[in-house]
Amino acid sequence: MPKLWNETIEEHRRAVRDAVLDATAALAERHGPRAVTMSRIAAETGIGRATLYKYFPDVEAVLRAWHERQVSTHLARLGGLRDGPGSAAERLEAVLESYAAIQRRRGGHGDVGALLHRGEHVDRAHRHLADLVGGLLAEAAAEGDVRSDVPAAELAAYCLHALEAAGGLPSGAAVRRLVAVVLDGVRP
């Protein structure tokens, strides 16, 4: 059965949108989010500028959409690690390491990173993340691998704030040391 016309249109729109966000990701990766412009996206995707402006009113809207997709991808990855194999303590360590690496990359984005890192979708993601980490901490506490004298929600806030320090660290080794220090804080 042939697809409905509306479905084809919808698929095409999604493909254009994805191509724009992929190009934005590539440009941001290479030159930082500040260097992303509508002209560069047009050149990178081969989509005409006029078409591009039909999808996004300005480069800020593109960056916002790109950032929302980034945040969702990160949350999905962290969710995958939480649901992976191993004890709660092992999965907690994997989640915190991955989050620290995300924070470190974000630190390099400077002002634009800080600018994007506001707004409703980020608040929602933070709450989701706090629940995810808090859940693992409670599980690990029940298994005796995490201190039980401090509520899991408070320990989660501690972990997530402390790991933001990764944004200013000079090396991957320093990030691993930071994760070790943070984990020492939650041990029984």
Place this chain on the structure above:
Amino acid sequence: MPKLWNETIEEHRRAVRDAVLDATAALAERHGPRAVTMSRIAAETGIGRATLYKYFPDVEAVLRAWHERQVSTHLARLGGLRDGPGSAAERLEAVLESYAAIQRRRGGHGDVGALLHRGEHVDRAHRHLADLVGGLLAEAAAEGDVRSDVPAAELAAYCLHALEAAGGLPSGAAVRRLVAVVLDGVRP
């Protein structure tokens, strides 16, 4: 010997400025920084609105000046604790407790707090604070009370980021628990 005219003028200006900032502090304390307006400052100080506008172009300038004074006061207090009696570990604990209490009050300021908390004077204060805490950590490490497997500067970044979690905590008891967890992370 009578004071020079210029000195008298200068003293008067400083007194007006201080009165404006004291009123701002009182209003911000009572109702939050968002509720501070030029009219309210005028009413609180008894200074005419016309005079007020000669000192500060708008309420944002007043809030900025008030915030700069707040930050200086906090740094002076933390510096006093660093230079106080006791071992480096004890003085470190006093500094971190005081900083956590400052963060907790700041958390209540919401958007305006976040807005004020940008700018050159805050960056300078952060560097100053990182040096202050890093110095204490290095001293405490030399005395065997703090781990020496992680550079003091990295531990300082960890402490200061982790304590920002105090901004969202519901009670003084929770803040004390947070400080205890952070300190457990830096122990040998």
